[in-house]
Amino acid sequence: MVNCPRCGLQVMDLHGVDGPLLQRLNELGENSSSQVCMSCLTDLRKVASSGSGGVLMAQEKAKEQHRLQLWKGRVSLVKNGRTLMNQKMYSEAAVSYEKYLKILEIVFNVEKGQHLVPDHFKDSARTEELTVVTSVYWDLLRIYDTSEKYGDRQLIAARQLALFVRFTPIFPDIIKKAESFAKQAKNPGAFKGFLKNASNERPRCFIATSAFENPLALEVQILRHFRESKLKNRKFGRYAVKKYYKFSPAIAEFLDKKTYLKPLVRVFLKLLIKCVS
Numbered sequence: 001m002v003n004c005p006r007c008g009l010q011v012m013d014l015h016g017v018d019g020p021l022l023q024r025l026n027e028l029g030e031n032s033s034s035q036v037c038m039s040c041l042t043d044l045r046k047v048a049s050s051g052s053g054g055v056l057m058a059q060e061k062a063k064e065q066h067r068l069q070l071w072k073g074r075v076s077l078v079k080n081g082r083t084l085m086n087q088k089m090y091s092e093a094a095v096s097y098e099k100y101l102k103i104l105e106i107v108f109n110v111e112k113g114q115h116l117v118p119d120h121f122k123d124s125a126r127t128e129e130l131t132v133v134t135s136v137y138w139d140l141l142r143i144y145d146t147s148e149k150y151g152d153r154q155l156i157a158a159r160q161l162a163l164f165v166r167f168t169p170i171f172p173d174i175i176k177k178a179e180s181f182a183k184q185a186k187n188p189g190a191f192k193g194f195l196k197n198a199s200n201e202r203p204r205c206f207i208a209t210s211a212f213e214n215p216l217a218l219e220v221q222i223l224r225h226f227r228e229s230k231l232k233n234r235k236f237g238r239y240a241v242k243k244y245y246k247f248s249p250a251i252a253e254f255l256d257k258k259t260y261l262k263p264l265v266r267v268f269l270k271l272l273i274k275c276v277s
Contacts, residue, residue, distance in 0.1 A: 004037035006044075015041050024048045070103045077103070078132060085139055094143045097136045104133070115160055118167050119229040131168040137161040138174055141194065145185050158190045162197035167225050169218075171198075206252035211265040219266075219273055226276045 002014055014035040017025075021044065025032050030047055077100040084093035101116065108120040121129050137160045144154035165174050175198060182191035205227070208220045231237030255262055 004040055005033040006036045006040040017041065017044065021045065021048055067107045071107050074100050074103045078136065081136070081139065085143075090143045090146055094140060097140055097143075100136060101133075104129075115156070116164075118164055118225065130164055131170060134161065134164045134168045134170060134174065137164060138177070141190065142181065145181075145187055145190065148186070151187065154187060154190045155193070158194040159197065162194050165198055166228075167221055169221070174198075206248040207255065207265070208269055210252035210255040211262050211269055213262070219269060222273050222276070223269070230276070 004014065015038055016035050017032055022032060022034065025044060025048055030044070032044055036044065077096050081093045081096035081100065084090075084096060104110075104116055104120070108116065110116060110120075116133065118130060121133075137157050140157040141154060141161055144150035144157055161174070165171050168174075175195065178191050178195055178198075182188045182195070185191050205220050205224050208217075208223050212219055214220065227241060231241050255265060
């Protein structure tokens with residue numbers, strides 16, 4: 001029988017505390033002998049494990065605070081970029097805009113080699129950011145047109161712009177500007193590609209558009225975003241969308257003829273929006 005140096009109890013034998021465990025315990029301020037009883041060894045392992053968890057939690061909290069600080073600071077980068085654009089300091093504006101997009105990628109944990117997507121902004125508190133992101137990609141699309149060396153970046157900006165613009169009220173304005181800019185652009189292909197993709201990726205919400213009598217109404221945009229980001233990602237959702245496209249044009253046409261039914265349909269759609277939000 002021997003006495004455990006940690007708990008003082010008599011036990012049959014002692015067990016060695018390995019080097020890494022001793023080192024971790026020392027880091028946590030837990031002094032331990034190199035040999036202890038089995039009960040104490042189990043307890044020491046729990047101390048080291050919970051300590052690691054505490055460190056990890058602290059690290060995650062620090063990362064979250066860092067993301068929050070970045071999120072708060074993003075506005076100044078956009079404002080600075082717009083000011084530089086007005087001053088025709090395009091290279092400097094691009095740097096400011098690229099920093100803004102990088103901050104969003106960090107905030108939303110976008111993997112390396114990937115890009116932002118509208119679904120990152122599904123939180124209702126951040127949906128307005130979609131318009132800001134769209135305007136940034138539009139400015140970058142024009143800035144990158146100033147030099148051939150930015151060709152790859154311009155194509156990415158065009159693709160991202162087409163992806164985001166469909167969810168914003170500035171859709172018709174951007175389309176009109178792009179059509180005009182394409183006539184004088186150094187790389188008109190990038191603008192034509194954007195126009196094609198933007199047109200293909202913005203199918204009409206027939207019933208909602210008829211009910212609210214405005215394709216850019218907030219309610220229409222919310223329902224469109226729900227369709228694109230949620231329904232189309234699920235098998236049943238894709239089936240429902242397919243059936244919707246089949247029958248909704250006729251229903252929308254009926255609503256356009258029976259306008260007195262539109263207030264009732266708007267009430268129903270607003271209730272639906274509350275559910276999907």
